Amino acid sequence: MILLYDGSFEGFLSLVYEVYYEKLHVNAIVKKMPETLLFERFHEVFTDEAKARKVLEGIAKHFSKEQQRTICNIFLCDTKAHEMTLLEYIRIGFKNPKELRNITNPSLFYIQNLEKELLSLVHKMYGFTRFEELEDGTLYAKIETKFNIVPFLGDHFCKRLGNIPFIIHDIKRSLAFVKNDDLREIRSIASFDTPTYSEEESHFKALWKSFFKAAAIQSRYNPKLQQSWVPLLYRTYMSEFEV
Amino acid sequence: MKLTTEDKLSILAGSAKYDVSCSSSGSENNYKTGELGCAHNSGICHSFTSDGRCISLLKILLSNVCVYDCAYCINRVSNDIVRTAFGPRELADLTINFYKRNYIEGLFLSSGIIKNEDHTMHLLLQTLRILRHEYRFNGYIHVKLIPGASKELIEEATLLAHRVSSNIELPSSKSLALLAPDKTKEKLLSPLKYARDISLQRSAKPISMSTQMIIGATGESDFEILKLSASLYQKALLKRVYYSAYIAVNNHKHLPVPELSKPPLLREHRLYQADWLLRFYGFSYDEILSENQNLDIQFDPKTFWALSNMHLFPIDVNHAPKEILVRIPGIGIRGALKILQARRFKQLNFEDLLTLKISLKKARYFIVAGKDFYRATSLYTEKIKLALIHQGSNIIQPSLFDMSIYTGEL
Numbered sequence: 181m182i183l184l185y186d187g188s189f190e191g192f193l194s195l196v197y198e199v200y201y202e203k204l205h206v207n208a209i210v211k212k213m214p215e216t217l218l219f220e221r222f223h224e225v226f227t228d229e230a231k232a233r234k235v236l237e238g239i240a241k242h243f244s245k246e247q248q249r250t251i252c253n254i255f256l257c258d259t260k261a262h263e264m265t266l267l268e269y270i271r272i273g274f275k276n277p278k279e280l281r282n283i284t285n286p287s288l289f290y291i292q293n294l295e296k297e298l299l300s301l302v303h304k305m306y307g308f309t310r311f312e313e314l315e316d317g318t319l320y321a322k323i324e325t326k327f328n329i330v331p332f333l334g335d336h337f338c339k340r341l342g343n344i345p346f347i348i349h350d351i352k353r354s355l356a357f358v359k360n361d362d363l364r365e366i367r368s369i370a371s372f373d374t375p376t377y378s379e380e381e382s383h384f385k386a387l388w389k390s391f392f393k394a395a396a397i398q399s400r401y402n403p404k405l406q407q408s409w410v411p412l413l414y415r416t417y418m419s420e421f422e423v
Numbered sequence: 424m425k426l427t428t429e430d431k432l433s434i435l436a437g438s439a440k441y442d443v444s445c446s447s448s449g450s451e452n453n454y455k456t457g458e459l460g461c462a463h464n465s466g467i468c469h470s471f472t473s474d475g476r477c478i479s480l481l482k483i484l485l486s487n488v489c490v491y492d493c494a495y496c497i498n499r500v501s502n503d504i505v506r507t508a509f510g511p512r513e514l515a516d517l518t519i520n521f522y523k524r525n526y527i528e529g530l531f532l533s534s535g536i537i538k539n540e541d542h543t544m545h546l547l548l549q550t551l552r553i554l555r556h557e558y559r560f561n562g563y564i565h566v567k568l569i570p571g572a573s574k575e576l577i578e579e580a581t582l583l584a585h586r587v588s589s590n591i592e593l594p595s596s597k598s599l600a601l602l603a604p605d606k607t608k609e610k611l612l613s614p615l616k617y618a619r620d621i622s623l624q625r626s627a628k629p630i631s632m633s634t635q636m637i638i639g640a641t642g643e644s645d646f647e648i649l650k651l652s653a654s655l656y657q658k659a660l661l662k663r664v665y666y667s668a669y670i671a672v673n674n675h676k677h678l679p680v681p682e683l684s685k686p687p688l689l690r691e692h693r694l695y696q697a698d699w700l701l702r703f704y705g706f707s708y709d710e711i712l713s714e715n716q717n718l719d720i721q722f723d724p725k726t727f728w729a730l731s732n733m734h735l736f737p738i739d740v741n742h743a744p745k746e747i748l749v750r751i752p753g754i755g756i757r758g759a760l761k762i763l764q765a766r767r768f769k770q771l772n773f774e775d776l777l778t779l780k781i782s783l784k785k786a787r788y789f790i791v792a793g794k795d796f797y798r799a800t801s802l803y804t805e806k807i808k809l810a811l812i813h814q815g816s817n818i819i820q821p822s823l824f825d826m827s828i829y830t831g832e833l
Contacts, residue, residue: 281764281767283779286778307469310526311524311525312524313524340454340459340562342457387517392472394440395437400476403475
């Protein structure tokens with residue numbers, strides 16, 4: 181049977197509930213209705229807060245803190261079809277929590293690696309995110325990333341930017357982390373006008389570029405090594421790589 | 424001639440780039456509400472230059488004016504180059520503005536010697552005071568201790584910075600006398616000694632320290648170099664020793680001719696591999712090399728060690744403890760941890776190791792896994808050497824920072 185859900189975390193938890201209580205046999209989980217359906221039964225799961233909460237309580241009881249975090253993290257890997265493996269993970273955890281550490285089980289090894297991939301992306305973006313200063317002093321960063329890492333970046337920069345208001349804008353997902361005084365939230369962004377930058381912005385960008393150039397040692401020139409550390413994909417919003 | 428900030432930045436960053444250290448790791452999360460900056464335990468790389476080295480800190484000299492005349496140094500007094508300096512406030516402002524935009528993790532501040540040692544150390548500290556006290560900046564700061572500066576100033580530096588360092592420059596006193604007549608080993612190490620003693624007296628976490636030496640400008644063997652590093656780690660309690668392949672910037676009768684010399688990058692790479700073996704793999708320097716020997720160019724130090732100690736192999740991956748697992752060529756800390764985790768659930772064979780994404784290219788000659796061992800090559804040094812050489816390109820792969828996929832730092 182193919183299950184359809186709305187792509188939200190609550191939606192997924194409701195799905196888990198139905199799989200357990202209606203003993204569904206799942207072959208695939210999708211967010212969008214497939215165009216052609218051949219011989220396959222199809223069921224749409226509606227997000228239900230009560231069901232979701234029930235599953236969440238179960239998870240809190242059966243899984244360690246670290247494993248709960250893994251579940252949330254895997255869910256952020258939204259460009260991978262992660263639902264089936266995550267369902268498997270939850271099944272195994274309810275049945276035999278000790279088994280969750282068994283990396284000779286392919287699904288569990290997959291999950292461990294996917295989480296690693298997410299966290300290494302997060303770590304890279306801690307370094308590669310670039311802020312630009314707007315007219316009113318707000319710092320504004322644009323990102324485009326494989327997985328949804330806005331919550332990680334938001335927490336990280338709250339710790340280091342003190343009282344400075346900032347926005348981290350995930351262009352592809354139309355999401356933004358907004359921090360201003362006591363306000364800290366993730367919003368969906370419908371439309372966004374090109375902002376006006378502060379007068380100093382281009383000056384510091386130029387300084388940064390000349391620092392970047394001056395820090396390279398010519399006799400050790402090795403662009404291949406550079407590219408293995410900063411693949412082209414990350415360079416879109418890094419001003420030092422602008423031509 | 425009046426220089427713009429941009430000119431000064433280019434000159435002073437260009438002169439500071441030969442310092443290898445750029446690590447920003449090893450500090451506790453020191454976040455304070457409402458204040459700017461916070462260190463990150465694993466360190467963060469913010470960009471990579473066209474030579475493939477990471478930029479984590481704003482690595483810069485306060486001034487490239489210098490009263491010393493060290494043969495290998497671009498800033499020596501007898502060189503005819505443009506001299507300039509930042510004011511402490513100017514540099515503090517630049518740091519804050521770079522930090523805000525997430526260009527950098529913090530500041531790496533060094534300087535040529537202006538007038539004298541104490542005066543220079545004063546200026547460096549002035550910059551740090553503005554950052555820490557006025558701007559309440561908690562980001563990472565690495566500051567060079569100026570050899571010959573007074574004890575009080577060194578003590579203040581250890582209070583303001585995350586890391587302090589002083590470069591021992593060359594691996595032996597003889598080389599120093601030859602190339603850096605104003606410096607002696609004792610003088611260069613004295614600030615680190617002060618800093619060590621000060622931080623041993625304090626109850627808090629000791630200040631982290633590092634040093635650097637130039638490789639290939641003088642004739643020391645790798646054995647001497649590793650022995651020195653090992654004693655720096657054990658006795659001086661240093662966190663890191665950096666090696667920098669000699670890059671010719673000056674002509675000097677005691678130095679390799681610039682036009683003919685290329686930086687010995689592979690030797691530098693091998694030294695780092697050996698250094699990792701010292702710090703994370705439980706090797707001692709005299710296991711890696713014997714008296715006056717150099718590291719092998721063809722084989723990495725661990726493989727070389729294994730080939731000379733075949734009586735210890737093969738190793739059974741299903742039973743060997745962690746300290747032994749990490750001694751298998753081709754298996755690192757991460758691989759060993761995966762093996763330890765997985766073998767609690769089943770007896771591992773070669774296929775299991777491959778599914779765990781552990782490369783067997785090198786390791787297969789040295790292990791048994793359940794009923795599996797590599798039948799094609801028998802367990803003799805010469806046979807394995809030949810087989811490894813036959814694999815060719817896999818041997819000299821500069822996976823320089825294979826310790827950590829996240830940061831290249833530990």
